[in-house]
Structure formats: structure tokens, C-alpha cells
Amino acid sequence: MNDDDAARWAVRLGEGALTSTEEQALDDWLHADERRQGALLRAEAALAYLDRGRAMADTFVEAPKDDDSPVWTRRRFLIGGSTLAGLTAASVTGFILTRPAPIEIRTALGEIRRVPLPDGSVASVNTASDVAVVMVDKRRDVRLNDGEAWFQVAHDKNRPFVVEAGTVRVKAVGTAFSVRRRDDGADVLVTEGLVEVWVEGHENQRTQIAAGSKSFVAADAKPIEVASAGNMIDRALSWRTGELALNGESLDYAVAELNRYNARKIVIDTPALGRESLVGYFRVDQPEGFGQAIEATMAAKMSIQDNIIHLSR
The missing domain is CATH 2.60.120.1440 (Jelly Rolls)
Known part of the structure; x- marks a missing residue:
């Protein structure tokens, strides 16, 4: 069923923008089975191939005389079972390989x-x-x-x-x-x-x-x-240059952010110290240097035990 449903979605996507209801339905369908994203990509590849080769398409299936709509013809190809299987196996493989992969x-x-x-x-x-x-x-x-x-x-x-x-x-x-x-x-x-x-x-x-x-x-x-x-935007995005920018945030906050980047973690052993505020720029990849700065400016003590940096007062 995944291939048939994927084919229907591929045709619908090719017809233009989805409604919000359709967007939700597609999202639900994709998330119900992890294989469906791949099925949809394959169906879209087949559809694109057919759009590029109408003559080949007409060789396989004769369009009904009362409806020569390209959408109908593509739908017929995609949901035609054995026709799609043969086409994708023999002809679409090369095209799929040229499409951007996830x-x-x-x-x-x-x-x-x-x-x-x-x-x-x-x-x-x-x-x-x-x-x-x-x-x-x-x-x-x-x-x-x-x-x-x-x-x-x-x-x-x-x-x-x-x-x-x-x-x-x-x-x-x-x-x-x-x-x-x-x-x-x-x-x-x-x-x-x-x-x-x-x-x-x-x-x-x-x-x-x-x-x-x-x-x-x-x-x-x-x-x-x-x-x-x-004015916090630049500070919030300072990680893009490998920095942590602080302007009054607590030491607790700073330590939590730095610990996201390092295997060597920082632990604050004195709760009151963690509540104190900081101003400055710090490298996210230098936890020991950060600890030394706190030791020098906040009357704190730094020690390293079992590869963990402890800050206390």
C-alpha cells in the first residue's frame, strides 16, 4: 500500500500547493511509517521521469480517448502496479541516482x-x-x-x-x-x-x-x-563563532550552556555561587579557562577531580 499511496501523493504534489488539511494528512502519512519517505521520493522520481518522456509513457499505456489530461495519464502510470514496477526497475534507476539524496x-x-x-x-x-x-x-x-x-x-x-x-x-x-x-x-x-x-x-x-x-x-x-x-539576538547566536556571550545571565546558566559542548563537565558545588550573574564572552571549547576566569573574578575556588571541574566558594 505504501507505493500506491506514495504515487497518489506524488501526483497531488505535482499539481500545486497543498491545502493545510492536505499538508497535515501528508505529514501524518509520512510519520506513520519510516519507509514512506523513501516511497514518496521514488514515486516523485518516477513522475519526473514520465514528464520527461511522454513518448515512452504512451508506449506502455494508451491514454483514454475522453481524457488526455497529463495528470490522469501520470496517475495511471504511477498506480498501475506492474507498469510502475517495470518502469522504475528498468528506466527510472538512472534518474533516481541523479536526484538529490536526503x-x-x-x-x-x-x-x-x-x-x-x-x-x-x-x-x-x-x-x-x-x-x-x-x-x-x-x-x-x-x-x-x-x-x-x-x-x-x-x-x-x-x-x-x-x-x-x-x-x-x-x-x-x-x-x-x-x-x-x-x-x-x-x-x-x-x-x-x-x-x-x-x-x-x-x-x-x-x-x-x-x-x-x-x-x-x-x-x-x-x-x-x-x-x-x-539586543540579545547576537548573544543568543554567538555559538556560531564558538563563543558564549553573557550579559547578566547566571553562572548556573553559563555552566549548563558550556556543558553542552564539552566532555569535561563543570559542577557548581555552592548554590549561591551559581545564582551570581556574569558579563563577558567565553570560548565554548575551553571549560578549564572558564573555570579559571570564575576563580579570578568571583572569589571562587576551582578544582579538578575525576576530569570534572568543580567551582565552589
């Missing part, structure tokens, strides 16, 4: 990568993140399985760029924004243009976020609140 971007602990995408967009991927990108004719789909990424999206109004982070969806056409996936939702920060956010199954609650604004989108579809990001 792009898997994974970063190790402490690794930060800047990755150009086939459509001209750029993804900056933070530490310990897992991103999957699928580019097809009518859409650009990104799944943020874990971690954080910032996207500079190439403008293409005919191919929306949609990031999926659990149940959270972020849609853009041409803009720049970051998404950080959390257990209970996702942080969204917009640096250029405009994005639309919603939670899967709650499309009627779509909310727009403009440049210079941020939002935490809860996975359980709580009302989405948008706030001004003010």
Missing part, C-alpha cells in the same frame, strides 16, 4: 558546522545536533531530531522551507532563523524576515514571528507568545 547532518559534542544546502540555503548546526534535509520540487523539509540550528533560507515562494522539531513546525520562504529543540517544545529566534510557527494538529493556531522576535513554542500546543529579542 542530507543527514550530525555534529559531535563540541562540533559546530556550517553546511551549504542544494537550494542555496545555509544551515549552521550547533553541538550534538541531528538534522535531516529533504529537497523536492514543491517543498524543502528539514527535521531537527536533536539540538539546534540556524538557517539562512534562500528565497523561493514556490517551495516553502519547513523545519520540524518534534511536534513544532516552523515555516519560511526566504528568511533567517534559529530553532533549538527541547524536551517540551522548541525555541525559535528570527533574525531576518518572517516565519510562521504552529504545533502539529493545531494548524488553526499558526502564529507569525518577525525579525527581531523570539518565541518558545510548547509541544503541547499552549498559546504561542511572541516577544522582542532586543
Whole structure:
């Protein structure tokens, strides 16, 4: 059934933009079985091949005399069972190999990568993140399985760029924004243009976020609140250059952020010390240097035991 359903979706996608109801139906169908993404890509490849070879198509199946619609003919080919099997096995194989494959971007602990995408967009991927990108004719789909990424999206109004982070969806056409996936939702920060956010199954609650604004989108579809990001945007995205920028955040916060990047963890043994605020720029890959700075400026003590940096007072 996956191949037949994939063929129907491929035909529908080729006809133009989906309605919001259809988008949800397609999303539900894809997520119900991990094999369906591959089935859809194969069906789209077959469809594209048929569009490029109408003469070959007519050799296999004669179009009905009362309907010579290209869409009907392509549907007949794609859902024709043995016809599709023979065509994809013999003729479409070469075409499939030329299509962009799904792009898997994974970063190790402490690794930060800047990755150009086939459509001209750029993804900056933070530490310990897992991103999957699928580019097809009518859409650009990104799944943020874990971690954080910032996207500079190439403008293409005919191919929306949609990031999926659990149940959270972020849609853009041409803009720049970051998404950080959390257990209970996702942080969204917009640096250029405009994005639309919603939670899967709650499309009627779509909310727009403009440049210079941020939002935490809860996975359980709580009302989405948008706030001004003010001058914290550059600090929030300083990880792209390997830095942690602080302007009054607590030591607890700083340590939690630094621990995302390093195998050598920092532990605060004095709770009151963790509540004190910090200002400054710190390298995310130098936890010991950070500890020394805290020792020097906050009257703290640093010790290293079992490869763990302890801060106390």
C-alpha cells in the first residue's frame, strides 16, 4: 500500500500547493511509517521521469480517448502496479541516482558546522545536533531530531522551507532563523524576515514571528507568545563563532550552556555561587579557562577531580 499511496501523493504534489488539511494528512502519512519517505521520493522520481518522456509513457499505456489530461495519464502510470514496477526497475534507476539524496547532518559534542544546502540555503548546526534535509520540487523539509540550528533560507515562494522539531513546525520562504529543540517544545529566534510557527494538529493556531522576535513554542500546543529579542539576538547566536556571550545571565546558566559542548563537565558545588550573574564572552571549547576566569573574578575556588571541574566558594 505504501507505493500506491506514495504515487497518489506524488501526483497531488505535482499539481500545486497543498491545502493545510492536505499538508497535515501528508505529514501524518509520512510519520506513520519510516519507509514512506523513501516511497514518496521514488514515486516523485518516477513522475519526473514520465514528464520527461511522454513518448515512452504512451508506449506502455494508451491514454483514454475522453481524457488526455497529463495528470490522469501520470496517475495511471504511477498506480498501475506492474507498469510502475517495470518502469522504475528498468528506466527510472538512472534518474533516481541523479536526484538529490536526503542530507543527514550530525555534529559531535563540541562540533559546530556550517553546511551549504542544494537550494542555496545555509544551515549552521550547533553541538550534538541531528538534522535531516529533504529537497523536492514543491517543498524543502528539514527535521531537527536533536539540538539546534540556524538557517539562512534562500528565497523561493514556490517551495516553502519547513523545519520540524518534534511536534513544532516552523515555516519560511526566504528568511533567517534559529530553532533549538527541547524536551517540551522548541525555541525559535528570527533574525531576518518572517516565519510562521504552529504545533502539529493545531494548524488553526499558526502564529507569525518577525525579525527581531523570539518565541518558545510548547509541544503541547499552549498559546504561542511572541516577544522582542532586543539586543540579545547576537548573544543568543554567538555559538556560531564558538563563543558564549553573557550579559547578566547566571553562572548556573553559563555552566549548563558550556556543558553542552564539552566532555569535561563543570559542577557548581555552592548554590549561591551559581545564582551570581556574569558579563563577558567565553570560548565554548575551553571549560578549564572558564573555570579559571570564575576563580579570578568571583572569589571562587576551582578544582579538578575525576576530569570534572568543580567551582565552589
